[in-house]
Amino acid sequence: MTDGRLDLDQLHELVRNGQIDTVVCGFPDAYGRLLGKRLDASFFLESAGDGTHVCDYLLAVDMEMEPVSGYDIASWDQGFGDLHLVPDLATLRKAAWLDRTAIVVCDASSADDDHPVAVAPRNVLRRQVERASTAGFVVMAASELEYYLYRTSYAEAARTGYRDLTAAGWYLEDYHLLQGARTEDLNGTFRRHLTASGIPVESTKGEWGRGQHEVNVRFAEVLEMADRHVLLKQCLKETADAAGASVTFMAKPDAAEAGSSSHVHVSLWRDGDNAFATDDDTFRWFLGGWMAGARELAAFYAPTVNSYKRYQPQSWAPTAIAWSTDNRTAGFRIVGAGPARRIECRLPGADVNPYLAYAAVLASGLDGIERRIEPPAAFVGDVYAAGDLPQVPASLEEAVDALAGGTLGRVALGDEVVDHYLHFFRTEADAYRRAVTDWERTRYFERI
DSSP: OOSSBOOHHHHHHHHHTTSOOEEEEEEEOTTSOEEEEEEEHHHHHHTTTOOEEEEGGGGSBOTTOOBOTTOSSOOTTTTOOEEEEEEOGGGOEEOTTSTTEEEEEEEEEETTTOOBOTTSHHHHHHHHHHHHHHTTOEEEEEEEEEEEEESSOHHHHHHTTTOSOOBSOSSOOTTOHHHHHTTHHHHHHHHHHHHHTTOOEEEEEEOSSTTEEEEEEOOEEHHHHHHHHHHHHHHHHHHHHHTTOEEEOOSOSOTTSOOOBEEEEEEEEETTEEHHHHOHHHHHHHHHHHHHTTTTTHHHHSOSGGGGGGOOTTSSSOSBOOEEESOTTSSEEEEOOGGGOEEEEOOOBTTOOHHHHHHHHHHHHHHHHHHTOOOOOOOOSOGGGOSSSOBOOSSHHHHHHHHHHOSHHHHHTOHHHHHHHHHHHHHHHHHHHHOOOHHHHHHHTTTO
8 A cells, every 4th residue: 555545455454453443335325425334344354345235215315314205216115125335446545534444435236136226326427437438538537626614613513503603714815825824734634634545635725715725636537536526525524523623515605705616627538648639529529518518417517506606707606608718707618738638617516426527527528529519619708798608507496497308318317317316406406495594584584
């Protein structure tokens, strides 16, 4: 073990030496949360990583872990059986932020025949990766994750209804080294833990909000990048929690502050070279397809009702679907040159499920290559000021309607996946519609 990654022989040795006694088996749910179990490391090794079983309701619950009716995957009528979590041993690594612990990302399979569960997010992405491979491409990707850091613990934040939190900074600190130094006790620890866990970090920096930061990890093949993304979130949350602090990946945690994004960078590689650098047709058609499918698949980039509150003019978040070279007002920004040439999509917020977002990227981009979809002309100037461009959906309901009324998702992702996530997104939107908010009480309690 040199970089935090482990094989089974190395795990055996660390267990014998008493350096690891626990293996966390986790899989991403529809929200992108890691769910699963902690296994005794010796027990994990006895079965050579055969994994464990969990209730299939984990793919049919809401944020509060309440079972939701209407899913085909699991229901009270079906008795809520088991899923088999099959460890992907290529993801086995030391969880440096936890004591004597390794962690492995698992795939969800049916308990009776081990057939991959089609709607499980990691399997949704796997199928698009296979589609890209059939077309001769390796997909490289990177997520830029932003987050707000608070000196208030999660427990205290919950006790006070997430009000009056103590932000880790008190002025806008975008690239500001002095303000950033004040959070090195946490951000420095984040970087060291991630790198020691086989998630190589490039940088952290202050962002355009009070207590807001960004962490960038090295690009990788897209499935590995999605794994890094969810493990990064797990590391930051658990490390902050242990320190009596908190981190949020909400897209818009405060109406008065900037939203938090998860810009995604994607390029297609062929025979060891970046096809975007050497094949302009591939680059152009992939961009054209990605843009053409952006509205229909928007819910996969913006999966919560809070996601859409980030899309505001002059906010660094996009409001229209346009592309430009090195222009941060555009939803699609072309960056890099030569082998580094790539497309940055600025639509996803920090609340995104990376497996579903990257699956949507490939579903639309590969469709563009197959159908030779031309992108519109590059936009020059302030995209926020343009009035004649297709707009990003204004709400989760609008995005759901676009997905329900389209054909790309059903052709590229399959009916089973689209129907499952339509129900998931509608459930989320319905929960918000029924809620009575602080805003309503403040506005109407006395004065209506």
